[in-house]
Every structure is written in structure tokens, then in C-alpha cells.
Amino acid sequence: MIDTVVTVTVSLLLIAAVVVPYWLRVRRKENQARNRFEKLKISGLNAATSMHPHIDALACIGCGGCVEACPEGDVLGVINGKATLVHGAKCIGHGLCAEACPVGAISLVMAPPGRSANLPVISKDFETNIPNLFIAGELGGIGLIKNAIIQGRHAVETVAKRRGPRDGILDLLIVGAGPAGLSAGLTAMEQGLRYAILEQGDIGGTILQYPRRKLVLTSPVELPVWGRLKFTEITKEKLLGVWGEVVRETGLLVQTQEKMLELQRFNDLFRIVSSKDEYVARHVILALGRRGTPRKLGVPGEALPKVMYRLLDAESYQNLNLLIVGGGDSAVEAAIALAIQKTNRVTLSYRQREFGRVKARNLEHLSEQVRKKRIHLALGTVVQEIRSDLVLLSTADGQRQLPNDYVFVSVGGETPFDQLKNLGIDFHRQGIEDQASAA
Numbered sequence: 378m379i380d381t382v383v384t385v386t387v388s389l390l391l392i393a394a395v396v397v398p399y400w401l402r403v404r405r406k407e408n409q410a411r412n413r414f415e416k417l418k419i420s421g422l423n424a425a426t427s428m429h430p431h432i433d434a435l436a437c438i439g440c441g442g443c444v445e446a447c448p449e450g451d452v453l454g455v456i457n458g459k460a461t462l463v464h465g466a467k468c469i470g471h472g473l474c475a476e477a478c479p480v481g482a483i484s485l486v487m488a489p490p491g492r493s494a495n496l497p498v499i500s501k502d503f504e505t506n507i508p509n510l511f512i513a514g515e516l517g518g519i520g521l522i523k524n525a526i527i528q529g530r531h532a533v534e535t536v537a538k539r540r541g542p543r544d545g546i547l548d549l550l551i552v553g554a555g556p557a558g559l560s561a562g563l564t565a566m567e568q569g570l571r572y573a574i575l576e577q578g579d580i581g582g583t584i585l586q587y588p589r590r591k592l593v594l595t596s597p598v599e600l601p602v603w604g605r606l607k608f609t610e611i612t613k614e615k616l617l618g619v620w621g622e623v624v625r626e627t628g629l630l631v632q633t634q635e636k637m638l639e640l641q642r643f644n645d646l647f648r649i650v651s652s653k654d655e656y657v658a659r660h661v662i663l664a665l666g667r668r669g670t671p672r673k674l675g676v677p678g679e680a681l682p683k684v685m686y687r688l689l690d691a692e693s694y695q696n697l698n699l700l701i702v703g704g705g706d707s708a709v710e711a712a713i714a715l716a717i718q719k720t721n722r723v724t725l726s727y728r729q730r731e732f733g734r735v736k737a738r739n740l741e742h743l744s745e746q747v748r749k750k751r752i753h754l755a756l757g758t759v760v761q762e763i764r765s766d767l768v769l770l771s772t773a774d775g776q777r778q779l780p781n782d783y784v785f786v787s788v789g790g791e792t793p794f795d796q797l798k799n800l801g802i803d804f805h806r807q808g809i810e811d812q813a814s815a816a
């Protein structure tokens with residue numbers, strides 16, 4: 378009898394020795410995820426802005442496989458025994474979480490309209506409802522560098538089958554020199570098409586806006602003319618170096634700092650007006666991405682690499698002097714997201730004396746951060762100049778100098794979608810998830 382009691386007790390102790398630490402670890406991770414979720418909710422960063430996992434809570438068994446699989450680190454967490462989107466804004470749609478889920482509880486979907494934007498209707502060859510007008514890359518709703526490269530190539534292969542007479546008219550005008558536009562341009566070269574690529578900024582697209590030293594994860598992919606891009610992990614800086622090399626060595630022509638302003642259809646052709654010139658083309662590929670054209674301040678020093686127009690990952694900015702410029706929800710949300718990181722010194726500069734168009738909830742959180750002295754409000758101020766280590770603000774009392782590591786400008790801009798709608802391109806109303814699942 379005593380033997381049995383001893384055996385049972387020892388067994389229970391052994392089981393407890395394994396189970397209790399496991400349970401404590403699960404509880405600790407769950408608490409961390411919950412805290413992160415609550416913190417990110419304040420600035421709206423819990424919600425996704427593009428492709429992201431949708432978790433079927435009934436099917437989810439809370440194993441955490443998806444959390445471990447995410448290469449971005451902290452997009453998902455397990456809360457109350459279910460996988461939860463914790464840092465949705467950081468998700469870029471790798472989809473490894475869906476692959477890792479043992480019960481198929483995760484599907485990839487697009488963010489709801491309003492948080493991202495609508496999705497244009499495109500054919501399997503990436504053509505819109507306007508004949509010979511194509512959309513490639515993330516603008517069409519599917520993210521990731523590899524997808525953009527494949528789509529850019531595929532769209533041009535379709536164009537090449539329809540090429541017209543050699544009469545001086547461009548076979549193809551490509552707008553955007555991110556991965557989709559560059560791949561489209563290389564395919565146009567390979568196919569011997571008469572092409573032009575217009576890029577409003579510099580070569581690289583959204584990659585240029587990634588946080589410094591961001592590790593880019595991708596799959597090997599064939600780049601027309603150049604060959605295979607073999608890496609699976611590469612830093613932002615090295616990837617931009619590779620793009621530069623590709624452009625130099627292939628002789629691809631990219632007209633940078635040239636923005637497409639207008640696109641009109643006439644007599645089965647397109648007339649494109651840019652910030653520098655006018656073009657006529659038989660086919661157009663819009664590889665504009667989804668991030669639009671931010672309005673600029675137009676002050677000296679704005680071209681410095683420390684000036685950003687979008688906050689992509691608040692957690693990469695810690696213990697820094699930061700200036701946010703603007704008075705709308707995005708500026709306020711960025712200021713809050715940066716203020717709740719460790720030991721940042723955040724100033725929010727707005728030219729008006731009060732916020733007129735900010736959601737009540739954001740104003741509440743802003744006041745809280747101001748009260749805690751985590752955000753310094755510089756109302757009625759205008760940025761005059763940005764230098765490598767400081768910014769100059771003009772105030773009612775004269776000029777003020779602030780030490781500065783980064784400037785985030787959030788003063789509005791255009792989304793690409795208004796332009797597409799004006800062109801008469803059809804958009805999905807609700808079919809967002811259809812497209813995502815077709816990826």
C-alpha cells in the first residue's frame with residue numbers, strides 16, 4: 378500500500394515537474410501577448426493594414442505554431458488559448474503562419490476597406506477592365522517581393538504577345554520602380570519591347586522605406602535578364618545594393634524623380650503626362666504599390682534618409698529624439714506609438730494651435746501621453762529646416778532648435794486608389810477575401 382502511495386506521489390511530482398513549468402511558460406507568453414496587444418491597441422497598430430492572417434477561433438487549438446512560424450516576430454500571440462492578431466500593422470503577409478497551423482485555422486485575407494484600400498479587379502494576366510491597362514505587384518492586393526517580381530514579368534509577357542507595329546509609339550509604359558516595376562522593365566528588355574519606366578522617387582519602391590537594417594525575408598526567384606536572386610534573407614541595405622547592381626549591369630532604363638500625373642485613354646492608346654514629359658503608349662503597367670504619394674514639407678534637409686513619411690515599425694525606434702509633423706489621426710497615432718516605446722523623446726509639431734480633425738479616442742490617448750511627459754506638443758509651429766542631428770522650428774516666440782534623430786512627416790498625400798477610380802478601373806466591393814485566397 379505504502380509502495381503504491383509513494384509510486385503515485387512520485388509520478389505526480391514528476392508530471393508536475395514537467396507540466397507546471399510548461400504551464401507557467403504558456404501563461405507568461407500569454408500575458409506578454411496580452412500586454413503587447415493592449416499597448417498596440419492604443420495607437421491602432423494591432424489592426425492590419427494589408428494582407429494578414431484571419432484566425433478561425435473555433436478551429437484554433439491555441440498550439441502557438443503560428444506564433445513561432447512568423448518571421449516578423451510578434452505579429453501573432455496566443456491570448457485566452459486562441460491565436461490572436463497582436464501587431465497587425467507589422468504583418469506583411471508572408472503566410473508562414475497559415476502553413477504552420479496544424480488544423481488549417483488560418484487563411485490570409487486583406488485588411489478591410491478603409492484601413493487598407495479597395496482592391497482593383499484584375500484578370501489572371503493582371504489586366505484591368507480597361508483593355509491593355511495592367512496592374513502588377515502589391516497594388517493588386519497581393520504583397521511580398523517575390524509575388525511582385527512574378528506578376529511584373531507575367532504582365533509583360535502578355536503585353537509582348539500583343540505588340541504592335543514598330544512606329545515610334547512606346548509598346549509599354551511602366552509606372553513604379555519597386556520589385557514589380559523593375560521586373561516588368563527587365564522583361565520588356567528581354568522581349569525587345571520599346572518601354573519606359575517612370576518612378577516618382579528612387580529605385581527600390583517600398584523597400585526604401587523599411588526601417589534601417591531590416592532583415593528582408595524572401596524566396597529565391599528568377600529575375601528576367603539578370604538571373605536567379607538566390608537569397609532568402611538579406612538586409613534592406615544589401616537588397617537595395619542588389620537592385621542598383623541589376624539596373625547598372627543590365628542597362629535597364631529607369632526615369633527616377635518623374636511622377637505620373639495623368640493617364641488618359643484615346644484611340645486604343647494611352648497618353649501619360651508626367652512631372653517632366655508626355656508619352657504615348659500602347660500598354661501601361663501600373664506598379665504603384667499601395668502606399669501612395671506622401672505630401673512633402675518642402676524644407677531644406679527633407680531629402681535626408683532620416684526623414685520618413687510613414688511609421689512602419691514603432692518598436693525599431695528606441696531611446697531617440699523624434700519629431701512627428703502633422704495634426705491628423707496618422708500623425709497623432711504615430712506620436713503615441715513612438716512615445717510608448719522605451720525612453721524616446723517625442724515632439725509633435727502642428728502648425729495650427731489646436732487639433733481640429735482627430736478622433737476623440739486618439740485625443741484622449743494623446744493627452745495621456747502629454748500628461749506623462751512622453752510627448753511634447755509643439756502647436757503653432759512650422760518646420761523650417763532639417764539637419765542631420767537637429768531640426769529648426771519656427772514658433773510664435775522665434776526659432777527653436779530641437780535635437781533630432783528621425784522626422785516623421787504625416788501631412789497627408791494621395792493614395793493611388795483615387796487615381797485608379799478616376800480612370801474608370803473597377804474595384805471589388807467585398808471580394809477582398811476571394812483574391813487573397815487565390816494567392
Ligand SMILES: Cc1cc2nc3c(=O)[nH]c(=O)nc-3n(C[C@H](O)[C@H](O)[C@H](O)COP(=O)(O)OP(=O)(O)OC[C@H]3O[C@@H](n4cnc5c(N)ncnc54)[C@H](O)[C@@H]3O)c2cc1C
Pocket residue numbers: 469513514515516519520521522523525552553554555556557558575576577578579581582583584587588592593594595635636637638664665666667668669670689690793
Ligand atoms: C515594413 C515592411 C517590411 C516588409 N518586409 C518584406 C519582406 O521581408 N519580404 C517581402 O517579400 N516583402 C516585404 N514587404 C512587402 C514588400 O515590400 C512589398 O510587397 C513590395 O515592395 C511590393 O512591390 P511593388 O513593386 O508592388 O510596390 P512598391 O515596392 O510599393 O513600389 C511602388 C513604386 O511605385 C512608385 N510610384 C507610386 N506612384 C507613382 C506615380 N504616380 N508615378 C511614379 N511612380 C510612382 C513608388 O514611388 C514606388 O517606388 C514589406 C513591406 C513593409 C511595409
